[in-house]
Amino acid sequence: xxxAPLVLLAGLLLAPPxxxxxxxxxxxxxxREIVVSATRSPEPLASIPSSVTVLxxxxxxxxxxxxxxxxxxxxxxxxxxxxxxxxxxxxxxxxQAVSLRGLGSRRALVLLDGIPLxxxxxxxxxxxxAPNAIERIEVVPxxxxxxxxxxxxxxxxxxxxxxxxxxxGVRAESRAGNLSTYSNSLAARYxxxxxGVQLEGRWFHTNGFITVPEYQRGPVDHTDDSRHLNFxxxxxxELDSWTTLTGSGNLFSEDRTFGTTLDVASRTIGTxxxxxxxxxRRGDRWEAKTFAQWQTFRxxxxxxxxxxxxxxxxxxxxxxxxxxxDFGGLFQWTIHANSNHRVVIGGDARAIIGQSxxxxxxxxxxxxxxxxxxxxxxxxxFVEWIAAPTERLTLTPSFRADWWKNFDGRIESVTGAxxxxxxxxxxALNPKLAAQYAVSDRLRIGASFYRAFRAPTLNELYRxxxxxxxxxxxxxxxxxxxxxxGDAKLEADLLPDRRLTLRLTGHHDEVRDQILFVxxxxxxxxRRNVGRTRTRGGDAELTAQPHEMVSLxxxxxxxxxxxxxxxxxxxxEGLRVPNVSRHQITMGLTLGSLDSVQLTVMGxxxxxxxxxxxxxxxxxxxxxxxxxxxxxxxxxxx
Numbered sequence: 001x002x003x004a005p006l007v008l009l010a011g012l013l014l015a016p017p018x019x020x021x022x023x024x025x026x027x028x029x030x031x032r033e034i035v036v037s038a039t040r041s042p043e044p045l046a047s048i049p050s051s052v053t054v055l056x057x058x059x060x061x062x063x064x065x066x067x068x069x070x071x072x073x074x075x076x077x078x079x080x081x082x083x084x085x086x087x088x089x090x091x092x093x094x095x096q097a098v099s100l101r102g103l104g105s106r107r108a109l110v111l112l113d114g115i116p117l118x119x120x121x122x123x124x125x126x127x128x129x130a131p132n133a134i135e136r137i138e139v140v141p142x143x144x145x146x147x148x149x150x151x152x153x154x155x156x157x158x159x160x161x162x163x164x165x166x167x168x169g170v171r172a173e174s175r176a177g178n179l180s181t182y183s184n185s186l187a188a189r190y191x192x193x194x195x196g197v198q199l200e201g202r203w204f205h206t207n208g209f210i211t212v213p214e215y216q217r218g219p220v221d222h223t224d225d226s227r228h229l230n231f232x233x234x235x236x237x238e239l240d241s242w243t244t245l246t247g248s249g250n251l252f253s254e255d256r257t258f259g260t261t262l263d264v265a266s267r268t269i270g271t272x273x274x275x276x277x278x279x280x281r282r283g284d285r286w287e288a289k290t291f292a293q294w295q296t297f298r299x300x301x302x303x304x305x306x307x308x309x310x311x312x313x314x315x316x317x318x319x320x321x322x323x324x325x326d327f328g329g330l331f332q333w334t335i336h337a338n339s340n341h342r343v344v345i346g347g348d349a350r351a352i353i354g355q356s357x358x359x360x361x362x363x364x365x366x367x368x369x370x371x372x373x374x375x376x377x378x379x380x381x382f383v384e385w386i387a388a389p390t391e392r393l394t395l396t397p398s399f400r401a402d403w404w405k406n407f408d409g410r411i412e413s414v415t416g417a418x419x420x421x422x423x424x425x426x427x428a429l430n431p432k433l434a435a436q437y438a439v440s441d442r443l444r445i446g447a448s449f450y451r452a453f454r455a456p457t458l459n460e461l462y463r464x465x466x467x468x469x470x471x472x473x474x475x476x477x478x479x480x481x482x483x484x485x486g487d488a489k490l491e492a493d494l495l496p497d498r499r500l501t502l503r504l505t506g507h508h509d510e511v512r513d514q515i516l517f518v519x520x521x522x523x524x525x526x527r528r529n530v531g532r533t534r535t536r537g538g539d540a541e542l543t544a545q546p547h548e549m550v551s552l553x554x555x556x557x558x559x560x561x562x563x564x565x566x567x568x569x570x571x572x573e574g575l576r577v578p579n580v581s582r583h584q585i586t587m588g589l590t591l592g593s594l595d596s597v598q599l600t601v602m603g604x605x606x607x608x609x610x611x612x613x614x615x616x617x618x619x620x621x622x623x624x625x626x627x628x629x630x631x632x633x634x635x636x637x638x
Contacts, residue, residue: 037111037138037158039386039396040147041285041334041344047394049434049446051489051505051539053078053139057162060134062590062600063629064070068130068184069230071137071159072098076435076624077586077602079555080141080505081157082579085606085619088127090208090224092258093267093297094459096124096263100141100155100437101507102535102559102580103483104514105155107454111143113161113248115273115291118151120326120376121354121560122459129252129269131200131232132173132185135162141451142487142507146398149348149380153454153483163234164189164196179223180207196236204228211259219309220260220304243278262302262316269295283336290329297322301467305363308468316361318466324354324458329546334342340388349379356463360414368414372462372474374421378404378455392438409462409476419477421462428453428480442493449486453526456480456515460527473526485509489620497543506538510564516578519614533566533577549593555586563613583607594632602626 032127038048045052050460055074060066065074072083082099084091097105106123109116117126126399137159144152168190175183187200208224210217234248249270257264275289298321302314332346359366380402387395409421425521434448464474487507494500512528520526539557561577576582585605592598611617 003300017381030087035138036160037142037156038140039267039344039384040332040346041342041386042224043386045290045509046438046444047388047436049394049396049436049448050140050142051446051487051503052477053541055137055139055340057135060137062594062598062628062630063588063601063602064626066134067185067202068134068159069128069202071130071134072096072125072127073626075139075157076604077137077555077588079541079557079584080559080586081139082581082606085579088125089204089206089226090211091297093126093254093256093265094122094124094299095491096127098125098157100157100581101141101509102537102561102577103154103509103511104516104561104577105579106457107481109148109152109156111156111158113273114275114289114330115248115271116151116328116350117159119295119324120293120350120352121295121322121324121457122463123151123457126252126269128204128228129230129232129250129271130159130256131161131230132202133162133198134198135160137576141566142448143430143432143450143483143485143509145402145430145452145454145483146400146429146450147382147384149400149402149430150253150378150404150428150453150455150480153452153481161234162198164191164234166191166193166196179209180205182206187419194238196234199235200232202228202230204230212311216309218304220302220311220314222257222259222261224259226254227256228252242280243276246273246275246277248273260302260304260314262300262314265299266295267295267297269293278443285334286332288329288331291327293326295322295324295326297324299465303469315363318361319359320356320465322354322463324352326353327351343349344384344386345382347379347381350377352376352458354458356459356465358465368416369412370414371412372464374406374409374458375464376404376406376458377457386405395434396434397432398434399429399431402430402453403586404428404480406456406458406461411462411476426455426480428482444490444491445489447486447488450484452483452484452485454481454515456527460515469523471524472517473520473524475527478527479513479529481514482512483509483511499542501543503541504538505540508534508536510534514577516563516613518572519612525612528562530572531567532563533561534564535559535561535577535580537582549591551588551590553586553588555584557584557586558582559584572613576610578612580611581607581609581621596631598630600628600630 033045034042035045036042037049040179072088075081080101088096098108100108110125112283136453139157141155144156170188173185183204185202189198205227212221231251237245251268255266271293273291277287279285300319301317304311304314328350330348335343353375360371380400382400384398404426407423411419430451432450436446438444462474489505492502511533514533516530517525518528537559541555561580563575566572587603590600607621609619
């Protein structure tokens, strides 16, 4: 359960603000209506067949979750989105994940300005590396492998940062709250018509809370301390009237403790990206981008003695060091055949190199070291046709071919035994057909049918680990997951000027060979391909703005995710997929304005889920309430 600290905000504007609040409203309005993630090219939101949720900068700013590293907390209030139960501010780095439409963790691609936040080695999401200057967030659920490949089997979440604006400005913010929580940030920008530079630094610390129930606590139990430093920079330069060069870099460092003296982790992540984008004289658009990421993750675990329920002392159990490197690039071209037809063609590639070195200990001392390493390369090419044969109908067929290879694997046990896993090559063809029809100016219906896939990560193939005396085993023989599904939506503007809107969505997805931890014994589980799982459900979202000082949003999502086929173990058929709640209810209410006083209250209910494949470890349903009270005393225009 996410327990956010109470935070007080103090902001200081030292110069013209970074956000150009005085720019014409028309530009902001136009930006809100454009979505880039659903088709990999800018498209009006009203013409996209998918059920896309867009969180604008204005919406983000009025919530309690304004800073980039809080993105997973903010997304909890979007129906169909289920991040890990514990906030990334406290959660273990390898447990930071997100599920879309009940498909389970690590099946959604999270992007930051087109660069993956999904860790290449393990698939977990590096939420803490997101800067504060988030312009908007686009959530596109449903099979996305037709455009994005293996990482987007369940959909795409895209964080888009604010572009460096013209002029100069500095912004400092300081926040403090209970649980010894502090967050300080400093951002500066400088921009001209041809050049824009934006720099940002953030320091965060919290002591967190003790996760063990009070009646079970012992002398070994402490708070979950977390601290990080994050530096982010962006430079944009117009090389000529048709071409723009963009460079960005990020450096992230963190240290965490997980409730005891010996359970600690640290990470250092560096990321760099370079991109070119342009437009031809006839209006075609193109983009090329490359990125590189290097990371060192150090994880130390202790084992409580004499038992998890009698927590008197602990001994050092393991020290795990995971260095990894991640490289990738993409190219795409959007061809405007005419005003009603556009074709997007492109491709991307990614290469990942990583290893996990484990030192193992017993109460008597050091036992030895194990090693697991491997390499993974893959990529694909796609084509998409965005057609509007009539004023009311939009058709979007697309197709992607992927190739993926795992190779150069090596597994060394503590005893010195060496095993060389076989190289594995996989291919996948993923089509998608989507359509939307505008019944009237205020009523739209849409549907899509798709295939998608997900290749196992190096972490799933080769890295085993232990926690609290329980061992989680890798499986070098895992095969990719394959999904077939479809969805349908209805969107209605019930009142003029979008003062009351309703969206209804239904979906059905079946996954063959889904990868789950399968319990092998009371002390061990192994990743295995389950024969088949099925997820069906839907969501409803109602948005109302009866007055400029009042806005209300209500949402409900249902996701029934079960194992329908398990060859060799029929007793698991009918059980629920772990870490997926069937029912989710969200609410957001905003009263007032920043010029006077603005109150935002957000609520979320999540029904019971299970932490294991046997459905013997229930996680009880819960309700979370968050609130913020804000007022602007003074600001200066740009």
